[in-house]
Amino acid sequence: MSIEFETPKPIAQIQFVLKTVAENMMRSQSRAFDENEHEIPYSYIEFMHNAMRSIGGGSLAPKEEKPAKEGDEKKEKRPPIGYQNLAAQIEMLSWGDVGFYLITPGGGLGAAAVQSAGSAEQRAKFLARFSEEKPTFAAMAMTEAGAGSDTSAIRTRAVLDEATQEWVINGEKIFVTGGDKSFKEYEQFGKGFVVVWASIDPTAGRAGMRAFVVESGTKGVTIAKLEHKLGIRASDTATIALVDARVPYDNILGSPTVEKTTTGFKGAMATFDMTRPLVAASGIGVARAAVEYVKEQLAEQGVQIRYGLPRQKMTAIERDVIEMEIQLRSAWLLVLKAVWMADNKKPNALESSMSKVKAGDVVTKITQKAVEIMGPLGYSREFLLEKWFRDAKITDIYEGTGQINRLVVARQILGYSGKELR
Numbered sequence: 221m222s223i224e225f226e227t228p229k230p231i232a233q234i235q236f237v238l239k240t241v242a243e244n245m246m247r248s249q250s251r252a253f254d255e256n257e258h259e260i261p262y263s264y265i266e267f268m269h270n271a272m273r274s275i276g277g278g279s280l281a282p283k284e285e286k287p288a289k290e291g292d293e294k295k296e297k298r299p300p301i302g303y304q305n306l307a308a309q310i311e312m313l314s315w316g317d318v319g320f321y322l323i324t325p326g327g328g329l330g331a332a333a334v335q336s337a338g339s340a341e342q343r344a345k346f347l348a349r350f351s352e353e354k355p356t357f358a359a360m361a362m363t364e365a366g367a368g369s370d371t372s373a374i375r376t377r378a379v380l381d382e383a384t385q386e387w388v389i390n391g392e393k394i395f396v397t398g399g400d401k402s403f404k405e406y407e408q409f410g411k412g413f414v415v416v417w418a419s420i421d422p423t424a425g426r427a428g429m430r431a432f433v434v435e436s437g438t439k440g441v442t443i444a445k446l447e448h449k450l451g452i453r454a455s456d457t458a459t460i461a462l463v464d465a466r467v468p469y470d471n472i473l474g475s476p477t478v479e480k481t482t483t484g485f486k487g488a489m490a491t492f493d494m495t496r497p498l499v500a501a502s503g504i505g506v507a508r509a510a511v512e513y514v515k516e517q518l519a520e521q522g523v524q525i526r527y528g529l530p531r532q533k534m535t536a537i538e539r540d541v542i543e544m545e546i547q548l549r550s551a552w553l554l555v556l557k558a559v560w561m562a563d564n565k566k567p568n569a570l571e572s573s574m575s576k577v578k579a580g581d582v583v584t585k586i587t588q589k590a591v592e593i594m595g596p597l598g599y600s601r602e603f604l605l606e607k608w609f610r611d612a613k614i615t616d617i618y619e620g621t622g623q624i625n626r627l628v629v630a631r632q633i634l635g636y637s638g639k640e641l642r
């Protein structure tokens with residue numbers, strides 16, 4: 221299997237379209253929806269839903285691979301590029317506005333969880349929603365007070381009611397990205413869902429963890445709070461309370477019985493292996509926006525970056541900008557490797573966490589440096605740079621903090637288990 225560094229044509233075509241969307245629909249509304257947190261840009265959502273249906277065959281949800289048809293073996297086999305495509309789309313949308321990217325209709329983390337932990341029937345049932353008439357959202361709820369980095373400490377409980385054959389879920393989930401749009405029944409949106417992680421047997425530890433598809437409007441589930449945040453303010457972040465919430469038996473992702481293995485927990489980790497490089501791609505989009513802005517502003521002031529000069533002949537600004545670009549490219553190469561491995565079904569826990577660690581570092585440092593170089597232009601709310609500086613930090617927090625991903629990298633390299641190195 222070879223690695224191709226040239227952007228595949230179908231991806232380049234989608235990037236071209238998304239760049240126009242980013243320039244015309246996202247940047248123009250960025251400030252307004254940053255200032256008016258919790259307002260919903262319906263026109264953007266509607267537009268993107270239709271656009272993704274026509275160009276992407278649905279949405280930003282991971283796609284099911286089509287089974288081979290008779291005669292397919294005669295056709296030249298093209299390398300799989302599903303995750304590479306997703307990463308490129310997410311990078312471009314986040315270049316436009318990361319808050320808007322997070323409210324682009326489609327699967328998000330919820331669909332990724334169904335994709336990695338669900339059965340073929342569940343994937344067919346739940347992922348098909350994103351291609352339907354109305355824009356639809358899905359979220360994933362893992363974090364609880366006292367169970368963030370240590371996901372195995374979750375206390376949400378799911379108990380099977382033998383009489384009705386329903387799961388009864390109790391607990392409270394915090395910081396659920398897109399939780400509101402995925403769960404609340406909006407007239408404008410289709411039937412979304414939140415994938416809620418709970419324990420079916422607290423005595424079994426990680427082996428007892430399972431994910432449940434909790435559909436929009438389920439009785440006993442409420443949006444208890446919406447966070448006010450530093451950045452990504454166009455994206456809702458919800459607290460979801462579940463009190464005797466009843467979920468159909470078939471909505472459990474994975475086995476309903478507890479084997480003495482960590483299969484349940486592995487389902488969560490498998491989801492993150494797929495999505496961490498996508499979070500990294502999103503951060504890289506924000507970082508690229510900042511670097512390009514700096515270069516444009518410098519060019520307006522007559523300052524061009526003179527590539528190829530010996531270091532001692534460069535100005536400090538030239539060195540800074542070139543360093544930013546080096547970091548940006550190296551972070552993107554790590555993403556490409558992680559998604560290439562995902563596309564080719566190779567275990568990528570190491571590469572996935574590496575890409576997220578690097579992108580988290582790069583986007584926070586680049587946006588900070590950009591604000592420093594631009595001075596007042598970087599600090600004023602008249603321009604978007606200060607917003608990108610605020611939007612950047614989340615890359616290093618959700619789906620495993622920088623510290624936790626460093627631990628994953630160390631464990632993978634040194635061959636330690638989670639218990640041995642924590």
Ligand SMILES: Cc1cc2nc3c(=O)[nH]c(=O)nc-3n(C[C@H](O)[C@H](O)[C@H](O)COP(=O)(O)OP(=O)(O)OC[C@H]3O[C@@H](n4cnc5c(N)ncnc54)[C@H](O)[C@@H]3O)c2cc1C
Nearest residue numbers: 360361362363367368369395396397618619620621623642
């Ligand atoms: C805007 C936003 C959106 C989010 N979206 C979602 C979502 O959609 N779904 C979801 O389930 N969660 C979501 N989260 C939650 C996020 O994943 C957690 O905040 C994150 O995993 C950290 O958990 P914590 O907040 O409990 O921090 P803690 O685990 O309490 O960590 C606090 C600090 O200690 C460090 N730390 C912890 N353990 C170790 C260790 N062993 N070694 C070294 N350092 C350590 C951490 O890196 C961090 O710096 C979101 C969070 C935010 C802010």
